[in-house]
Amino acid sequence: EIVLTQSPDTLSLSPGERATLSCRASRSIPSNYLAWYQQKPGQVPRLLIYGASTRAAGIPDRFSGSGSETDFTLTISRLQPEDFALYYCQQYSTWTFGQGTMVEIK
Amino acid sequence: QVQLVQSGAEVKKPGASVKVSCKASGYTFTDYYIHWVRQAPGQGLEWIGWILPNNGVTNYAQKFQARVTMTRDTSINTSYMELDSLKYDDTAIYYCARDGSVGYHDYWGPGTLVTVSS
Numbered sequence: 001e002i003v004l005t006q007s008p009d010t011l012s013l014s015p016g017e018r019a020t021l022s023c024r025a026s027r028s029i030p031s032n033y034l035a036w037y038q039q040k041p042g043q044v045p046r047l048l049i050y051g052a053s054t055r056a057a058g059i060p061d062r063f064s065g066s067g068s069e070t071d072f073t074l075t076i077s078r079l080q081p082e083d084f085a086l087y088y089c090q091q092y093s094t095w096t097f098g099q100g101t102m103v104e105i106k
Numbered sequence: 107q108v109q110l111v112q113s114g115a116e117v118k119k120p121g122a123s124v125k126v127s128c129k130a131s132g133y134t135f136t137d138y139y140i141h142w143v144r145q146a147p148g149q150g151l152e153w154i155g156w157i158l159p160n161n162g163v164t165n166y167a168q169k170f171q172a173r174v175t176m177t178r179d180t181s182i183n184t185s186y187m188e189l190d191s192l193k194y195d196d197t198a199i200y201y202c203a204r205d206g207s208v209g210y211h212d213y214w215g216p217g218t219l220v221t222v223s224s
Contacts, residue, residue, distance in 0.1 A: 001168075031208075033208065033209060033210075035210040035211075037151075037211075039151075044201065044214045044215075044216060044217060045151065045201075045211070045214055046214075047206070047210060047211060047212050050206060050210040050212075056206075056212065057212075088150065088151055090151070090153075090210070090211075092208065092209030092210050093209070095141075095153040095156075095167070095209065096153065097150055097151040097152065097153065098150075099150050100150050100151075
């Protein structure tokens with residue numbers, strides 16, 4: 001099983017700041033089969049990024065993904081109030097999720 | 107527009123089974139895998155498995171292999187996930203999600219809360 005470890009567990013930032021979230025895999029993920037999801041309290045997860053760097057339909061360009069093999073990053077360039085949420089990475093080679101990173105208002 | 111509508115909340119006793127449905131609309135049901143994911147209260151996301159509605163082929167996470175069965179009824183565009191031998195820690199929201207093309211989940215159902223309680 002590919003284990004995904006996200007860091008940090010919690011990120012405390014102010015609106016307008018840049019958020020950098022990390023997702024590290026226990027072994028290389030083939031074909032960059034890595035996705036990022038956003039989940040707000042009481043809501044369904046929403047797909048942000050797939051293929052490590054491709055934004056899903058309707059996702060603002062302040063969200064960007066990068067990385068390959070075992071190290072991946074989700075960057076939110078300028079945090080908006082609606083971006084404070086929980087973020088999960090997922091590898092869909094054999095389907096596992098990271099434990100999540102909470103982005104909270106500082 | 108793509109929609110996934112799930113069945114309502116369930117309360118089950120330990121040892122019982124639960125069957126959750128997921129009705130798809132807005133796209134060709136047989137063209138896309140359906141995945142099932144669960145989330146225990148206050149916890150993260152856990153992948154359970156997928157079914158390809160076209161032919162009924164399934165793939166389950168090893169953790170659930172012995173207890174889960176995914177089926178589908180193409181006449182009503184509906185997928186089902188049945189979990190047997192329920193335990194207290196199976197209490198969770200169970201989501202169905204459409205596979206975007208190669209494994210990520212582009213559309214999600216609203217979730218079905220399954221509570222295991224004596």
